[in-house]
Amino acid sequence: MSGRVLIRRRRRRPTESVRGPEQQGTELDASTPLEIEGGSSYAASCEIPISDHLHDNLTMMLKVFSDCSDLQVRHLCVGHKRDACMLYLSGLVNPADLSEEALRPLIYDFQASDEHVIDWLSPDKIRDEGVLLARVGRADTFRKAIDGIVDGRAALFVDGVSQAVLLSTSGPERRSISEPETESVVRGPREGFTEDLSVNIALLRHKIRTPQLKAHSFTLGTYTKTAVLLVYIEDLADPKVIAEAKRRISSIEIDGVLESGYIEELIEDQPMSPFPQFQYSERPDTIAAQLLEGRFAIFTEGTPFVLIAPVTWWQFVQASEDYYERFFLVYLVRVLRYISLFLALFLPAMYIAVTTYHQDMLPTSLVMSVAAARESIPFPAIIEALIMELTFEALREAGIRLPKAVGQAVSILGALVIGQAAVEAGIVSAPMVIIVAITGIASFTLPRYNAAIAIRLLRFPMMLLAAVLGMFGIVIGVMWISIHLCKLRSFGVPYLSGLAPYKRKEVKDLFFRPPWWKMVFRPSSFAHHNRKRMAERQMPGPDKRSGSRGGAR
Amino acid sequence: MKAKVAMTFVCALFLVPLTSGCWDRREINDIAFVTAAAADITQDNHYRVTIQVPLPGKISDVGQKGGGGGSSGNKAYFLDSTIGDTFRAANAKQQNAMSRQLYFSHMRVFVFGEDLARENIASPIDVMSRIPQNRMTTYLLVSSGPAADLLNAQATMEKTPAEFLRELANESMIHPRTVKRVTEALLAEGQDPIMPVVSWTTTKPGDAGDAQTNLKLNGLAIFQKKKLVAMLSGRAADGVLWAMGEFRRPLITIPAKNGSGFVSVMVTSYHVRTTVKPTQDGRMVCQIQARVTGTLSENTSNLTYERSQNLASLERQASQAVTDDMRIAVDQLQRLHADPIGICNRVYRNYPGYWHRVKHNWRDEFYPNIPVQIDAQVEIRNSGNATSPVGIPEEELQS
Numbered sequence: 001m002s003g004r005v006l007i008r009r010r011r012r013r014p015t016e017s018v019r020g021p022e023q024q025g026t027e028l029d030a031s032t033p034l035e036i037e038g039g040s041s042y043a044a045s046c047e048i049p050i051s052d053h054l055h056d057n058l059t060m061m062l063k064v065f066s067d068c069s070d071l072q073v074r075h076l077c078v079g080h081k082r083d084a085c086m087l088y089l090s091g092l093v094n095p096a097d098l099s100e101e102a103l104r105p106l107i108y109d110f111q112a113s114d115e116h117v118i119d120w121l122s123p124d125k126i127r128d129e130g131v132l133l134a135r136v137g138r139a140d141t142f143r144k145a146i147d148g149i150v151d152g153r154a155a156l157f158v159d160g161v162s163q164a165v166l167l168s169t170s171g172p173e174r175r176s177i178s179e180p181e182t183e184s185v186v187r188g189p190r191e192g193f194t195e196d197l198s199v200n201i202a203l204l205r206h207k208i209r210t211p212q213l214k215a216h217s218f219t220l221g222t223y224t225k226t227a228v229l230l231v232y233i234e235d236l237a238d239p240k241v242i243a244e245a246k247r248r249i250s251s252i253e254i255d256g257v258l259e260s261g262y263i264e265e266l267i268e269d270q271p272m273s274p275f276p277q278f279q280y281s282e283r284p285d286t287i288a289a290q291l292l293e294g295r296f297a298i299f300t301e302g303t304p305f306v307l308i309a310p311v312t313w314w315q316f317v318q319a320s321e322d323y324y325e326r327f328f329l330v331y332l333v334r335v336l337r338y339i340s341l342f343l344a345l346f347l348p349a350m351y352i353a354v355t356t357y358h359q360d361m362l363p364t365s366l367v368m369s370v371a372a373a374r375e376s377i378p379f380p381a382i383i384e385a386l387i388m389e390l391t392f393e394a395l396r397e398a399g400i401r402l403p404k405a406v407g408q409a410v411s412i413l414g415a416l417v418i419g420q421a422a423v424e425a426g427i428v429s430a431p432m433v434i435i436v437a438i439t440g441i442a443s444f445t446l447p448r449y450n451a452a453i454a455i456r457l458l459r460f461p462m463m464l465l466a467a468v469l470g471m472f473g474i475v476i477g478v479m480w481i482s483i484h485l486c487k488l489r490s491f492g493v494p495y496l497s498g499l500a501p502y503k504r505k506e507v508k509d510l511f512f513r514p515p516w517w518k519m520v521f522r523p524s525s526f527a528h529h530n531r532k533r534m535a536e537r538q539m540p541g542p543d544k545r546s547g548s549r550g551g552a553r
Numbered sequence: 554m555k556a557k558v559a560m561t562f563v564c565a566l567f568l569v570p571l572t573s574g575c576w577d578r579r580e581i582n583d584i585a586f587v588t589a590a591a592a593d594i595t596q597d598n599h600y601r602v603t604i605q606v607p608l609p610g611k612i613s614d615v616g617q618k619g620g621g622g623g624s625s626g627n628k629a630y631f632l633d634s635t636i637g638d639t640f641r642a643a644n645a646k647q648q649n650a651m652s653r654q655l656y657f658s659h660m661r662v663f664v665f666g667e668d669l670a671r672e673n674i675a676s677p678i679d680v681m682s683r684i685p686q687n688r689m690t691t692y693l694l695v696s697s698g699p700a701a702d703l704l705n706a707q708a709t710m711e712k713t714p715a716e717f718l719r720e721l722a723n724e725s726m727i728h729p730r731t732v733k734r735v736t737e738a739l740l741a742e743g744q745d746p747i748m749p750v751v752s753w754t755t756t757k758p759g760d761a762g763d764a765q766t767n768l769k770l771n772g773l774a775i776f777q778k779k780k781l782v783a784m785l786s787g788r789a790a791d792g793v794l795w796a797m798g799e800f801r802r803p804l805i806t807i808p809a810k811n812g813s814g815f816v817s818v819m820v821t822s823y824h825v826r827t828t829v830k831p832t833q834d835g836r837m838v839c840q841i842q843a844r845v846t847g848t849l850s851e852n853t854s855n856l857t858y859e860r861s862q863n864l865a866s867l868e869r870q871a872s873q874a875v876t877d878d879m880r881i882a883v884d885q886l887q888r889l890h891a892d893p894i895g896i897c898n899r900v901y902r903n904y905p906g907y908w909h910r911v912k913h914n915w916r917d918e919f920y921p922n923i924p925v926q927i928d929a930q931v932e933i934r935n936s937g938n939a940t941s942p943v944g945i946p947e948e949e950l951q952s
Binding site for chain 2: 355356357359360364367368369370371372374375376377380381467470
């Protein structure tokens with residue numbers, strides 16, 4: 001019965017989407033008090049040209065902005081002659097700029113040089129002679145004027161002019177550039193992106209100073225009108241990938257985009273995969289490095305988190321600092337991360353499998369201590385593990401959300417309750433506490449939070465498989481994960497690219513980082529042409545001709 | 554359609570835990586880990602199987618804190634002995650009287666009673682190789698007297714006698730005799746197995762303390778294939794270990810010249826080569842060469858061994874002692890018609906044609922009559938940190 005209904009609904013959907021954002025808007029806006037001919041004033045205003053009567057224009061604007069108490073209306077007289085009106089939203093413009101750079105010249109200095117010319121007050125004239133602001137635009141329809149005002153500009157309507165002048169000021173204060181909290185480094189730049197798109201792109205431009213750094217602009221969200229930039233380096237990124245990215249982004253129809261996560265979920269290749277297909281970062285240096293490898297980035301207004309694609313799994317095991325520290329250390333750290341990755345995913349499952357199926361896999365003395373610890377535990381290993389893992393996850397979740405002052409209480413509670421009380425009460429065995437602790441620490445060593453989440457999620461099915469089928473279950477799980485990873489693509493790039501498909505030259509940067517003078521080529525998965533990033537044979541060393549001291553006398 | 558398939562799959566997944574029943578699942582606290590087993594034979598040819606199960610609650614301090622429960626009693630282990638037609642039958646009987654499932658993966662030591670060993674060791678070994686829970690790395694020992702007694706010794710040094718026996722077995726030879734090695738020897742042509750012998754002792758520290766029962770290595774059990782023929786001890790046992798190159802940390806103690814005391818040479822490394830070769834007249838000759846390197850570890854005589862003739866003569870004496878040990882051993886083995894060294898196996902490997910001519914009655918005719926040349930060379934690299942006896946004044950020393 002429900003099948004028929006489902007099918008019918010599905011058929012109806014395309015016709016709904018055809019109607020487009022404006023009409024959807026009318027439906028949603030039905031409750032707004034002021035309506036023009038059955039629709040909202042905003043939707044109706046859309047293509048109406050601005051008239052040359054200031055009064056009419058003002059009436060129209062006030063209708064559209066009815067009940068918007070933050071709309072400021074400033075009447076003025078341009079060049080002591082002509083009535084004009086400036087409209088802006090109070091928080092979005094800098095009033096000092098406006099009064100100094102626009103109002104003062106318009107009121108006092110603007111002279112009608114030649115009154116016989118009919119068009120003496122054209123927008124061009126105002127722009128060229130009237131105001132001192134750098135960015136001045138114009139609007140010939142109400143729609144453009146309104147969009148300009150919501151975007152943080154001031155609209156100047158002048159009587160007798162059928163256009164509005166849009167004046168951009170420096171805008172309100174936003175959060176200043178600070179050290180990114182989610183990706184702190186010991187060595188490396190300390191600046192992070194902010195919520196302001198123009199600041200963010202500027203931060204990137206500071207790193208990559210070339211006009212080949214392209215920033216293709218999109219506006220997403222019927223209501224939020226969020227500015228989104230697709231950023232790439234023209235010579236490096238694969239044009240096909242860029243075209244596909246443009247296609248995917250421009251096909252998004254949504255009422256609002258508040259964070260890059262909206263975009264991520266709407267354009268990823270395999271939405272049902274637990275593995276992230278975008279990397280995000282709030283570090284300009286990370287984004288710059290990725291762009292230099294031929295990837296693209298998606299900047300979203302209002303969030304410091306910038307998306308990167310196409311990605312491979314290996315990126316999630318790498319931190320930006322890997323490329324700043326000397327390579328010996330990185331070698332160790334990467335090996336450590338892979339071990340941690342393995343532990344975070346399999347350790348609880350292995351413990352369950354070994355203690356409930358394969359007791360022969362442990363050395364006798366170890367099996368004795370485990371058996372002794374489990375002697376008085378009332379639950380089977382899987383239940384015990386689930387209790388501990390869930391408690392740990394709950395603690396972690398609580399720790400993230402709580403205010404910092406309370407957060408400390410959570411950790412004390414966690415340490416006491418789980419670490420000690422549960423063991424002493426004989427509810428959970430001590431080895432299990434150790435296992436969960438190791439697992440937790442291991443999952444924290446992964447430098448990318450979204451990858452760590454995937455591992456964290458997969459741990460539970462692995463534990464269940466281990467509880468049901470022992471080691472066989474784990475092997476089944478490993479096979480399932482490997483097959484899935486091999487199948488996964490991010491914008492056409494295989495997720496395990498480098499290892500599968502195997503690329504001899506790239507494998508070295510997966511498991512350990514070669515020194516910089518060895519990484520002559522960009523990864524071929526992203527940059528298909530123009531792959532050489534540096535001159536070959538740059539291994540440094542003292543000049544042999546000048547003697548063993550290498551020039552130092 | 555796709556959703557339907559997915560839903561079916563998910564439903565099937567949910568059924569997995571219910572239907573499969575986790576058939577092999579057994580929690581670690583539902584298992585009785587057998588760490589040592591002993592086999593004896595009764596008068597009416599039944600097996601008496603004794604197993605030792607350590608009690609996890611007793612053996613480890615972990616988990617003592619909370620909840621209580623677990624195993625109770627005085628000893629850290631549980632001992633059970635049953636009689637059955639076969640091993641498995643005896644085990645099945647034991648299982649009936651156990652709240653936990655017997656589990657043999659962690660059986661580290663298996664002890665043959667002397668009587669059983671004299672009868673047949675092949676059938677117990679069959680069990681071990683047949684059941685996958687048993688491991689080929691289980692150490693095999695022979696007890697002098699009933700094997701069950703060994704598992705009941707106090708052996709206070711370790712928490713259970715099983716652990717004590719395992720350490721003893723591990724120390725007995727360079728390559729301790731495991732199921733794998735013994736099986737190999739049983740199946741090889743011209744080769745007999747060998748196992749260390751363990752016996753009961755009582756230690757009594759002086760007159761005051763209580764006597765404690767303990768276990769000790771006490772020589773070697775010599776087999777003719779699956780039957781025990783003799784137990785060697787003392788110099789003969791040492792000689793067998795020398796000749797096999799299996800002597801673990803040997804110490805050569807010899808009387809010093811002039812009968813004034815004894816000198817001990819600690820062997821740091823040695824190498825034994827056993828070769829066979831045919832002579833002109835169609836006989837087979839065996840040669841055992843030992844190259845021993847050692848240091849002087851104790852000197853109770855008044856001789857000094859620094860830069861003097863004494864060192865050379867000591868080397869000669871030590872070489873003679875090792876040669877004598879091996880000579881005694883080889884003579885004994887030839888008299889016993891048992892070949893744990895594998896002299897005949899070397900004939901089989903190097904001269905298969907020759908072996909096929911003699912193999913029909915090799916144990917009784919060929920083997921006892923092989924002339925064995927024994928040659929040991931002891932080299933003393935380092936005359937010890939104190940070359941001359943420390944407690945004797947210099948003028949009384951003889952160089």
